[in-house]
Structures are given as C-alpha cells and as structure tokens.
Amino acid sequence: MVRTYKRKTERAKAPPDEMQRAATAVIDGRSIRSVAAETGINRNTLQRYMQRKEKGITTIAYGGTALAKRVFTPKMEKELADHIKKLSDQFHGLTAEKCRKLACEFAKRNSISVPINWENGLAGNDWFSAFLARHHLSWRIPEATSLGRSTAFNRTTVGEFFDNLANGMDRYKFPPNMIYNVDETGVGNWEHGTK
Incomplete structure (x- = not known):
C-alpha cells in the first residue's frame, strides 16, 4: 500500500520571502491580525513564525520537522539511488524488498540511527515510497535476462x-x-x- 499525504489545511503555505515581509511589517508596529488579513497569510501561522523568529528560528512551516525525520542526507540518498540505477543498468534489478534491505544495510554501515520500524532489517514502506518519488524512480518486478542476451546487446x-x-x-x-x-x-x- 502506497500512502500519499494530502494537505488538509492552507496553513504554513506562504513562501519564505512573503513571511519575511509580513514579519517586518509586524516588527515595524503593525498588528499580526491586520498584516495577516492584508497578505492572506493565516494569522496563527504568522504568530507562530514571529514567536519562532524571537527565538532565532527562521524556518517556516513544518519543513524542519520533516528534514529532522530524514534517515539519510540528500547526498547519501543520491548515492543510494545511483547505486540502484547502476545495478538495474547492469541487468541486476532489485525487488522492492531487496531495495529496502539495501537501504537498511547502508544505514547500519554508516552508523545512522534508523526508525523503530526498520529494526526487522527492512526500510519502511512509507520511506521507500517517498524515496522513489524524491529520486524519480519507478519500481517494477525485475525479469531475468540471460547472460547471452545481455552480452550480445x-x-x-x-x-x-x-x-x-x-x-x-x-x-x-x-x-x-x-x-x-x-x-x-x-x-x-x-x-x-x-x-
């Protein structure tokens, strides 16, 4: 089962530069309510952004949480995706289960802490689906290719x-x-x- 998250609210959807302009207006003495109404930014989102800005946190929305939950760095993910593509190009296509196992082994060899649902030696289904989407990969059941056929091509x-x-x-x-x-x-x- 592949799960795709769909937003249920328009909160925290404002671009960073727009949030910064709204924050500057609030700092200049305008009320959060009036700035939110003028810019179309959710009032609660702007208020939360102002509170975080006072603490020195400049990220908006919940992106920081999503990045914190990432298992691999973008560079490591690219390395893993390139390795899987290379195996496929060499007629060694991997099943979804083998790709998930490879990801788990990659994390262990690099001493990366993994989520609890990876403890069985397989990366989670949700992680795998998101990984495929992030790297524009598609998954199919690999077919056996005879050595004679692959070397003759x-x-x-x-x-x-x-x-x-x-x-x-x-x-x-x-x-x-x-x-x-x-x-x-x-x-x-x-x-x-x-x-």
Whole structure:
C-alpha cells in the first residue's frame, strides 16, 4: 500500500520571502491580525513564525520537522539511488524488498540511527515510497535476462544488425506492404496493422 499525504489545511503555505515581509511589517508596529488579513497569510501561522523568529528560528512551516525525520542526507540518498540505477543498468534489478534491505544495510554501515520500524532489517514502506518519488524512480518486478542476451546487446552487434538490414533493403527493394514484424509476440504486417 502506497500512502500519499494530502494537505488538509492552507496553513504554513506562504513562501519564505512573503513571511519575511509580513514579519517586518509586524516588527515595524503593525498588528499580526491586520498584516495577516492584508497578505492572506493565516494569522496563527504568522504568530507562530514571529514567536519562532524571537527565538532565532527562521524556518517556516513544518519543513524542519520533516528534514529532522530524514534517515539519510540528500547526498547519501543520491548515492543510494545511483547505486540502484547502476545495478538495474547492469541487468541486476532489485525487488522492492531487496531495495529496502539495501537501504537498511547502508544505514547500519554508516552508523545512522534508523526508525523503530526498520529494526526487522527492512526500510519502511512509507520511506521507500517517498524515496522513489524524491529520486524519480519507478519500481517494477525485475525479469531475468540471460547472460547471452545481455552480452550480445552492445554497440557492435546492434550496428551490424542495422547494416545487414540496410543492405537487404537496398538489395531487394521491398515495398512497404512486404515488411513484416516477426518476433516472440507473433507476425504482423506493418502497413495493414494486422497480426
């Protein structure tokens, strides 16, 4: 089950520069209520921002909490995502469970404390879904690729195939209605779109 959070309120949605301008107006002597009404910022959000600003905290909204709950730094996450992509490119696709296990091992080897639900040796489902979204990855069940097929697919053999195809087309002058697609899925005539 993949969970996607949907906002239930418009609170804490103001951009940082707008919040700063509103805070400056309040510091200049205007009331929080009047500044909030003028700028369209939620009054409670602006009041909380002013209280945090007095304590020296300049972040807005709840982003600080979300960042604090992150397991890996952005650099470490990118390293993990690049490793998973590299494995996939080398025909070693990982299942979701193996990716979650890899993330947990990565955290342990780097002495990073993990959430309680990672104690079983697997990263959490929610973390995994968010990780895929943050790095624009999609997950599919990997299919086995034979060694012969994966090693035969290279620049030389593909170039040789298309050279042979061009030579055959030039030599025999096939009309379009005589060009067929023949593969594992069946035989189809390209011009008439039949199979």
